[in-house]
Amino acid sequence: MRRGTCTSNIIASRIVPVMAFIDSATAHSQPISSSNAPSMPPSQPSSSAAAAAANPASPLTADDWKADGNDKFANGKYIDAYCAYLKGIRSERESLAELLVRRAQCHFALESHVSAFIDVTTALRILPLPSSLEPGSSKSALIQKTAAELYGKGIINWLNGRQGDGDVALPSPKATGRLMKDAMQHLCARVEAPGPSEPLEVADALTAGEQLQQEGRHAEARDTFTAGLAAADVSTLTALLSNASACLLKPERIREGGPDAVGCAAAALHLSCLRHGPSQQLSTIQQKCLVRLGQGLLAERLFDAADVIARATKKHASQGQMRVEADTLQQRVRSHRANARGDFDWAAIYRQARDESDNKQLDIAEYVGPLAVRHAEGQQPSVHAAKDIQVGQLLIVQRALKANPLRKEQPSALDEITPLLRSSTSAPWHPRLISQLCCLPKGRGQPSAMAAHGPPSHQTLLGLTPGFPLLPRFIQSESGEEFGSPVAAIDTGADVNDFMVRKFRMVGSVIGHISGPPSARSRSIGPGLPRVFGFWVLPSLIAHEGMKRNAIWYAIDDIIIVRAIRPIARDREITASYWNQLEGLTSNDRAMAARHQLPTAHWPDTSISTEAMPVLQQAERLIEETRDKQGEFTPTEATRRLRDVEEMLDRVRGVQELDVDTVLVPKLLLSHVALLLNLRRTNDAARRLREAVAASQGRRGYDVHDILFLANIRWNGDTMDELKNLCELLLGTSEAVDILFPSCEFGLEFLRV
Known part of the structure; x- marks a missing residue:
């Protein structure tokens, strides 16, 4: 081979x-407090803000970045739109991120690990890029390192059944699948849960909650931080995250952008519930987040988690387009889960591929x-x-x-x-x-x-490189790039x-x-x-x-x-x-074989006897000469050529007895078929064609081209039964006969496909 x-x-x-970023956070495992946090440095304009100052038309606020992203999205510039949304997402989110991280610490102390997981990954997604922060120079940097420490040394070690300060290891696909299913169930329950009865101002919640944390009163601290989150205005942030998810769900982006599509949609849905009261009807943005979250999970083959979201979407979707999307998502989850087990509705797939016009x-x-x-x-x-x-x-x-x-x-x-x-x-x-x-x-x-x-x-080969669940991609990058660094560089x-x-x-x-x-x-x-x-x-x-x-x-x-x-x-x-x-070798095919150091199509790269080689070369020339004049022979020429082909068949069969492996017999039989069709001897041609298929199968096993040939003579004897059996064996369904190989006139044209 x-x-x-x-x-x-x-x-x-x-x-x-x-996890280098997470490993560097070990010095900050304690809760953030005013005593250990560095003083806030003077506000410095970011690179984007500096550019905006030089150009007043450049967007500055989160709403401006949202408008900019929407414009790029409408023009099909999905990656540019995604990057614009990210700039808006990371605009002045320090207090919100601190509330989330503090509450995550409380959840973890109370062994509510899934709740901690959702809070901390949401915080990491809205914080600035690590590369834009000097370590220890700002409160944002400290919040980020604390969040990373809680995620890696806390949640991931818990997920892996480990404790202590050992190395953080990737969770298994099975463990990740269970966590994501639990996380989605948690999010779906949150959209129905009542919010806090008395929201607190963010600053008051941070001050009071920090004191409760230091006293070890984690349940009260959690509730205090929750009240502070309920007072935060997250409407623009929620829309930005939802829109960012939509960018990465486009067919040309989903293979690469799936993890971040899931992360953005999950964060958007989570934040949308901070001020949400119990209701039978979700907001439009929440319905969109559910659909996008389900689509992303499906692309990542997290079928159990996607099923949770699909059921919730179906339950809460209003009438109209959103209901249609909910039905579609639920059906896709069922069919994709079946596909992943090797169960395909091949007849439906062939019909869709045949009829698709766009x-x-x-x-x-x-x-x-x-x-x-x-x-x-x-x-x-x-x-x-x-x-x-x-x-x-x-x-x-x-x-x-x-x-x-x-x-x-x-x-x-x-x-x-x-x-x-x-x-x-x-x-x-x-x-x-x-x-x-x-x-x-x-x-x-x-x-x-x-x-x-x-x-x-298998996951890597299918494009599903193992990763840490819901962790933003930029954290996994040495250089802090939005799309990370490749696992191996070109x-x-x-x-x-x-x-x-x-x-x-x-x-x-x-x-x-x-x-x-x-x-x-x-x-x-x-x-x-x-x-x-x-x-x-x-x-x-x-x-x-x-x-x-x-x-x-x-x-x-x-x-x-x-x-x-x-x-x-x-x-x-x-x-x-x-x-x-069975195809004639073009110069390109021969060049390809030489480039790959592969044998030619008709005999292996072993020595062939001096007795066999001239026969093989003559047979090849006869086949090519017959094909060049296919359909142009006079009856007399076709009859004479038929005799030549029959004589060559006998000689090649003799060569095969010398144990020379070649497909020249079925190729000569196909030449015979073409000459018989030239003479309008249709029944004889059909018989020879079946011989060619049998000879081909004897040498190289079954092939889809066998179906192509037999489909042209389905009217001949019991060919239809053989054809259906081959379609069932090679194409997955006997219905492929009529879907892919409709009845056509048996003539020379089918040999020139």
Whole structure:
């Protein structure tokens, strides 16, 4: 089996010390008090305020930043809008953040850990960037460090079942899932709970509450801080956080922005309840926060937490559009949870992809079957069966990081992706996506950049890099960037093209086959499906094994589906073929094979006897000559060529008896089919076509192209039953026969797809 090679040193490992910020806070584990807090320094204008002073038109207040963000959002500039909202969110929030952190300390002392978790993460989200604060120079810096200490040494250690001042470790996905479900239940209960009967002025609440804290009267202190929070004006802040969440929920941003979308929506919902009284009807902003929170949780595959929010949304949503969104969210939670288990309604998916006219993305969750990613010593990662796998079993469903139809007249996806990869801070490529790239090897025989830290997990390969729940991303960044630092950095001086070309794959699209008249389709030289050129992280680790492959892949829009076509024993490597071996090799295909150091499509890279080689070369020439004149033969020429093909079939079969593995027999049979169709001998052509499919399956196993061929002769004998069985096995449903391969005239055109 073969893999793509790469000689460039493209990825430099740089694991970010995520909790360095929290670890630095150990000196501030006690409650904030006037005795240990530094005196407030003279107010200094921030960089944004200084710029605004030079330009009076620049926004200054939170409301101004909100208006600026709204304008950018309306123009589709979602990242710029998000950054504008963040500036408004962090405008003069020191007192509010202190109340939240103090109350979180009280909650933690009273063992109300989930309540403490929500308070402290909300405070961290509204405080300024750590990089903008000199340590110990301001009260904001002290509040931030105290919050980080409570989050890491307190809440996360509690979540991990640990105590003391040991290192803070990432919680397991299962623990994070439980915490997020509990947190969402807490938030949903808060929207129905009454607020304090007598709000206190913020300054009075801080003074009185601090005294109660020092006396160890945590329950009374908690209630005092709650009364102070009820007096705070958070309406603009709530709107800013909700709008920031909406920016990151856009389809082109959700893969990267999911964690912060959840964090912003959760903080907005939490703050909206500070002055909220019990009511059967939530405010509009609260309903929006619930929907956005559910959408973000769904993108992060936190299905239990998303289900809690979906139920609450359905309960509280008013009539009209919000009710529709509530119903949609609940349905999406059900379907995505099923998808994550490998349960897909394939018939509905194929119909949606076939009928979709506005390029809307298919709404399905990604899936990884019983697979494991492993490192052999000194080698790149590979994909193996974690248990015995049956023929037809679904292995992978994954959306491309980048994909487009392969058409010579259009720029390739590689041309589009190269400048994005050269800048790790460009908007479309942020740390989670770059971290996915770093799961990939630099070349054959070399480990990935993350090999020293163990093989990548399913979550990492699906873009869900493990992280700390609800922690704002900028805190996880060494430089304090809004989108953090990548887990592993791209070396911008390396040859990105040289690296990425080996990771892109050409995949046949079962949807493109019916997406227009033949002249408008992406045409291949031989019989085959239109191809999509794309980059799918997990499938890029699957090795090429040509006709000995044990899995196939095909595309639905930009989604790749990988299925087993042979029984795969536990621990066996998953392999595929990088191209359709029944197609004639174009110069580009040959160049690709040479670049990847792969064999050609028709025989392996082992020595072939002097007796066999001339036969194989002559057969190849005969096939190409027949294809070049396809449909142009006179009856006499077609009859003569039929005899030539039949004689060559006998010679190639003789070569196969010498144990030379080749697909030339099914290719010659397809040439035979074309000549018979030229002579209008339809029944004979149908019989030969079935022989070609059987010969192909005997050499390379099942293939989606078998369905394409048989769909054209469904009228012939018991072909329809065979066709339905193949669709059930390879496409997940027998209904795919009529959805994807509608009845058409059996003629030469189907061989030119």
